[in-house]
Every structure is written in structure tokens, then in C-alpha cells.
Amino acid sequence: MIEPEQTDLILGFIPLTDSAPLIVAKEMGFFSQWGLNVKLQKQNSWATLRDKLHAGLLDATQMLAPMPLASSLGLGCAKVQVITPLVLSLNGNAITLSEKLHQEILQENNLAHVTLPLAAYLLQKVINVRKIRKRPKLRFATVFPYSCHYYQLRDWLSSANISEEDLDIVVVPPVNMVAFLQSGEIDGCCVGGPWNAKAVRAGIGLTALTSFDIWQDSPEKVLGLLASFQQAKPNTVIALSAALKQACIWLESIPNRFEAARLLSSDQYLDASVDVIAPSLIGSCLTHITMPPRAIPSYNQFSKSTKNAASTSSINVPEYIRGEWLISQMKNAGQLKDIDVPADLVRTVFRPDIYHQMRLKLEDQSVQFFRRSG
Amino acid sequence: MAWKDSLQYTSSLKQQKNVIPELRILLIDENRQRAESLTSALNNSRYKINHLANPDMSLLKQVDEIQPDIIVIDIESPSRDILESLSTISHYNPKPIVMFSGEKDTDTINQYIESGVSAYVVGDLQADRVKPILDAAVARFREFQKLKVELSDTKQQLASRNLIDQAKRLLMKKRNLSEDDAFKAMRKTAMDTGQKLDDVAKTLISFLNTI
Numbered sequence: 001m002i003e004p005e006q007t008d009l010i011l012g013f014i015p016l017t018d019s020a021p022l023i024v025a026k027e028m029g030f031f032s033q034w035g036l037n038v039k040l041q042k043q044n045s046w047a048t049l050r051d052k053l054h055a056g057l058l059d060a061t062q063m064l065a066p067m068p069l070a071s072s073l074g075l076g077c078a079k080v081q082v083i084t085p086l087v088l089s090l091n092g093n094a095i096t097l098s099e100k101l102h103q104e105i106l107q108e109n110n111l112a113h114v115t116l117p118l119a120a121y122l123l124q125k126v127i128n129v130r131k132i133r134k135r136p137k138l139r140f141a142t143v144f145p146y147s148c149h150y151y152q153l154r155d156w157l158s159s160a161n162i163s164e165e166d167l168d169i170v171v172v173p174p175v176n177m178v179a180f181l182q183s184g185e186i187d188g189c190c191v192g193g194p195w196n197a198k199a200v201r202a203g204i205g206l207t208a209l210t211s212f213d214i215w216q217d218s219p220e221k222v223l224g225l226l227a228s229f230q231q232a233k234p235n236t237v238i239a240l241s242a243a244l245k246q247a248c249i250w251l252e253s254i255p256n257r258f259e260a261a262r263l264l265s266s267d268q269y270l271d272a273s274v275d276v277i278a279p280s281l282i283g284s285c286l287t288h289i290t291m292p293p294r295a296i297p298s299y300n301q302f303s304k305s306t307k308n309a310a311s312t313s314s315i316n317v318p319e320y321i322r323g324e325w326l327i328s329q330m331k332n333a334g335q336l337k338d339i340d341v342p343a344d345l346v347r348t349v350f351r352p353d354i355y356h357q358m359r360l361k362l363e364d365q366s367v368q369f370f371r372r373s374g
Numbered sequence: 375m376a377w378k379d380s381l382q383y384t385s386s387l388k389q390q391k392n393v394i395p396e397l398r399i400l401l402i403d404e405n406r407q408r409a410e411s412l413t414s415a416l417n418n419s420r421y422k423i424n425h426l427a428n429p430d431m432s433l434l435k436q437v438d439e440i441q442p443d444i445i446v447i448d449i450e451s452p453s454r455d456i457l458e459s460l461s462t463i464s465h466y467n468p469k470p471i472v473m474f475s476g477e478k479d480t481d482t483i484n485q486y487i488e489s490g491v492s493a494y495v496v497g498d499l500q501a502d503r504v505k506p507i508l509d510a511a512v513a514r515f516r517e518f519q520k521l522k523v524e525l526s527d528t529k530q531q532l533a534s535r536n537l538i539d540q541a542k543r544l545l546m547k548k549r550n551l552s553e554d555d556a557f558k559a560m561r562k563t564a565m566d567t568g569q570k571l572d573d574v575a576k577t578l579i580s581f582l583n584t585i
Contacts, residue, residue: 042455044450044453045451045452046452046455047455048449144458144459145458169456170456171456171459172455173455185432185434231534
């Protein structure tokens with residue numbers, strides 16, 4: 001076992017389906033197994049969550065995968081070195097269109113129904129017609145400037161040569177996404193669960209495609225903490241990562257994910273009904289109130305066993321190549337203009353070395369457990 | 375109050391208004407009571423408050439319509455992400471943003487918020503504290519914006535000087551002119567055609583490079 005330097009920890013999370021590893025680690029007692037007494041603190045906005053982490057009001061937190069890089073570059077905030085020793089989840093976002101836009105797509109393209117995943121070029125006609133008739137541009141929402149949601153939305157649009165000048169992209173908090181779709185303030189959004197499923201169940205949207213249809217298996221949420229915290233309390237970080245890794249492994253089993261949906265639904269966490277939380281967890285993408293769901297087995301992915309027992313690779317490893325990929329997305333989105341990106345940035349932020357130390361401890365512990373239980 | 379006095383009072387109010395311009399505040403706070411106490415704290419001051427109790431439905435529209443001079447927001451509001459994006463995704467004229475928070479430890483957050491950019495955390499909304507904080511926020515924000523403009527002006531000047539130097543060297547090389555004559559020729563063209571010197575330089579560079 002390991003002796004954490006600090007046992008009482010405050011962790012931040014945003015009410016989303018992919019905060020499951022944090023909630024599971026707490027509720028299933030994985031944190032306490034590692035000698036940690038963790039308090040989960042719900043946050044309403046990513047900016048506030050980030051500022052609280054920077055200020056030390058949160059010891060560690062769930063983060064959007066590009067956020068530790070953005071913090072370390074001082075994008076939109078003070079420059080603070082944030083690291084990630086663990087990827088918490090892959091995939092999990094989807095693009096949902098308002099019912100009004102859905103109907104507009106059918107009409108302008110002379111279609112009786114759409115085929116999913118929806119090809120972005122079907123939007124092109126709508127954009128052109130709106131331009132000719134001098135009607136307002138389409139408005140799409142994403143959740144944060146430095147988010148995979150934003151880059152995925154851009155990628156999908158650019159697959160049909162739709163540029164950001166053809167429509168407006170705004171930021172809307174996930175909790176308000178469904179209301180915005182309904183009121184017509186936005187025509188579509190890229191958001192994580194349970195908000196897509198909620199819009200479909202409420203009959204106000206069409207989930208056109210999931211982030212898995214755009215990018216396969218890229219990191220979505222990561223564990224973020226200050227580099228200075230890790231330097232001062234390395235054992236605490238290992239214990240924390242180990243407990244969360246255990247939660248990710250636990251979440252690999254589908255029956256366990258049903259149980260997770262039940263845990264997440266409580267009002268202290270997502271405060272949403274199980275029937276909107278469960279689908280993405282069990283690989284089902286609700287599409288439209290009149291249409292059957294699509295099977296997306298990796299819709300929310302927290303862990304994946306490797307067939308090769310000796311393999312050390314895992315989807316939870318914060319590999320450099322993933323950091324480089326995110327940097328390239330930030331660059332494409334024009335977020336790194338006038339910014340000096342240090343050559344070793346990804347190496348200082350993505351920390352597979354801590355992950356591998358943690359994995360050894362985790363194996364060690366399971367061997368001991370095996371011996372004890374005979 | 376006699377009518378004369380009241381007239382005098384109105385005209386002195388008008389005078390005051392002429393001296394200190396009004397500043398529009400967009401307050402984003404779901405707590406109506408707190409909003410009322412802030413409004414009364416700022417009564418008879420140059421700050422005029424627009425309160426948005428349920429901001430999420432119309433924040434963007436409101437910012438567009440009101441064009442506030444300051445935005446005051448509860449640090450716990452989900453709308454913080456919208457505000458943050460205004461300066462990154464949308465090309466939006468930045469405003470000073472003042473944040474307030476129930477957290478006791480706001481000073482810690484405060485020290486991490488990029489000084490001068492926009493954000494100032496107020497511990498609470500006590501009447502006597504609010505005005506000086508708003509004044510300071512506006513002043514620091516303006517100072518910061520001025521520095522930013524100066525910086526981009528300096529960058530611009532450097533860039534145009536580079537262009538002019540480059541064009542001058544090309545002229546000297548290709549037309550066998552002295553440095554002084556090259557510069558005079560460019561200046562004359564600029565004056566004759568009513569163009570800026572760096573525009574002339576740009577045209578010259580592309581012209582001289584193609585022939």
C-alpha cells in the first residue's frame with residue numbers, strides 16, 4: 001500500500017454522465033480503500049472549476065481533456081502548470097439538432113427522413129437558403145472554448161466545407177442546452193450526456209451523430225491537478241489515480257454501468273432520471289422520439305481490458321500522442337495564434353510516468369488481496 | 375422644498391451628470407434579494423443596473439442590446455462559461471467583469487485571476503465596499519486595455535517599419551538608388567497618390583519582386 005501525504009481531498013466535478021468514475025470511486029468505496037477521504041463538490045461552470053483548482057480550493061478535478069494544456073499555456077486564464085496523470089473517459093459527446101432545424105433539413109433537401117449519422121453537407125442547403133432569404137445564420141452551441149466538443153463540431157462542419165463564417169458558434173452551459181434548443185436560441189449543439197438523451201426524450205431534438213462518429217477514441221475527460229500539488233504530495237496523487245482507475249475498471253462491466261446510472265441520478269450528482277443517464281452508458285444512442293436508437297458500443301468508454309496480459313497500454317494512459325493531437329486541434333481552431341507553445345509542453349502536462357507508477361501499486365495491491373483471500 | 379430649490383437641485387444633478395458619465399451594469403444573479411441590495415447600494419451613483427435573474431436564456435442577447443460597461447456575476451453562475459467564451463470564440467468587445475462569491479477564501483481565487491484582464495472578486499455586496507471596487511475595476515480595466523492597444527500599435531509600427539525597410543532595400547538594389555533617394559521616392563509616391571507609406575511599400579515589394 002501507499003501512505004498518502006494528504007488524506008482529506010476535495011474533488012470538483014461537473015454534472016455529466018462521464019463524471020461516473022469520480023462518483024463510482026466515492027460511492028463504491030475505492031477512495032477509502034486507498035486511505036483517502038474524498039469530498040465531491042459539484043461545479044456549475046468549467047471556468048469556475050478551473051479557477052478553484054488554480055487557487056487550491058479544489059485539490060483535483062475532472063477536466064475537459066484540453067483544459068490542462070490551456071491552463072499551462074495561460075489561455076483565457078492565468079498561466080498555471082496543470083498536469084494529468086489519468087484519462088478518465090473516451091467519447092461521450094453528441095451533436096443534437098433542434099426539431100426545427102431537423103424539419104428544415106428535410107424540407108430543403110427534399111427528404112422524407114434523414115440517415116444517421118447525419119452528413120454535414122445536408123446543412124449546406126439550409127445555410128444557402130438562409131443566406132439567399134436573408135434569414136439569420138444558424139447558431140450552434142458548444143460547452144467551452146477549450147473543449148473537444150468545439151473541435152469536434154468544427155471537424156464535422158468542415159467535412160462539408162462549412163466554415164465558421166457560415167454559422168455562429170456560441171458557448172452555453174450543458175444544464176441549459178435543452179432549454180436553449182427548445183426556445184430556438186440555438187439550432188444545434190455538441191454536448192455530453194445526459195443532455196442529448198434528455199433533448200430526445202423531451203421530443204425537441206434529433207441526435208444527429210455522436211463524437212465517436214467524428215473522432216474515434218480520443219480522450220474526453222481527464223483528471224487534472226496542479227503540478228505543484230503532485231510535487232509536494234506524490235503519494236496522494238498515486239492513491240487518487242489508483243482509486244479512479246479502479247472505478248474505470250469497475251465501469252467496464254455493463255451491469256455495473258446500470259448501477260452507475262442509478263448512483264449518478266441522485267440529486268447531489270446529476271439530478272436527472274435514470275432513463276436519460278443509462279442509454280449512453282450501455283452503448284445506446286437515442287436519436288429521435290420517432291426513431292429507433294443507434295448502437296454505439298463505445299459511446300461512453302472508461303476502460304478496456306487488453307487481451308495481451310503483459311501489455312501496459314490502456315485507454316486511461318495520458319499518452320503524449322494524445323496531447324499532441326489536442327494541441328493540433330487547438331492550433332486548427334486558431335487558439336494558439338500569438339502564443340509561444342514550449343516544445344516540451346505535452347511532456348510536462350501529460351504524465352504517463354505517474355500513471356505507470358500507479359499501475360504498479362495497483363497490481364501490487366491486487367496481488368496482496370489475492371493472497372489474503374486465499 | 376420650494377420650487378426654486380427643486381429647480382436648482384435638478385440643474386445641479388444635470389451638471390453632475392455632465393461631469394461623470396453613466397455606466398451601465400449588467401448584473402447576473404439569481405438571488406433577487408442580493409440584486410436588490412446591490413441596486414440600492416448603487417442608488418444615486420453613476421452606475422445604472424440591469425438585472426438578469428435567469429440569464430441563461432438571453433445573456434448573449436442582453437449583452438448585445440445593453441452593451442454594458444461592466445458585467446457583475448456570481449462566481450457560481452453557470453453563465454461564467456458564456457462570458458469567458460465571449461472573448462475567445464466570438465470576436466467581442468471586452469468588458470470588465472466583476473465577480474462576487476460567497477466563498478470566504480475569495481482572495482486566493484482573486485490572486486489567480488489575471489490581473490487587469492477583467493475579473494475582480496468581491497467578498498460580498500456591502501454597500502460601502504461595492505462602489506470603490508467597481509471604480510477600481512473600471513479604472514484597471516481601462517488601463518489594461520490601453521496597454522493592450524499600445525502593444526498592438528507598437529507591433530503594427532514595427533511591422534510597417536519592416537515593410538518600408540524591405541521596400542527601400544529592394545529599390546536601392548534594383549534601381550541603384552541611394553538610401554536617401556529610395557526613401558524620398560517612396561514618400562513622394564505616397565503623397566502623390568494619397569496612400570500610407572507602408573501601403574506604398576507593400577505594393578512596391580510585390581511589384582519589384584515580380585519583375
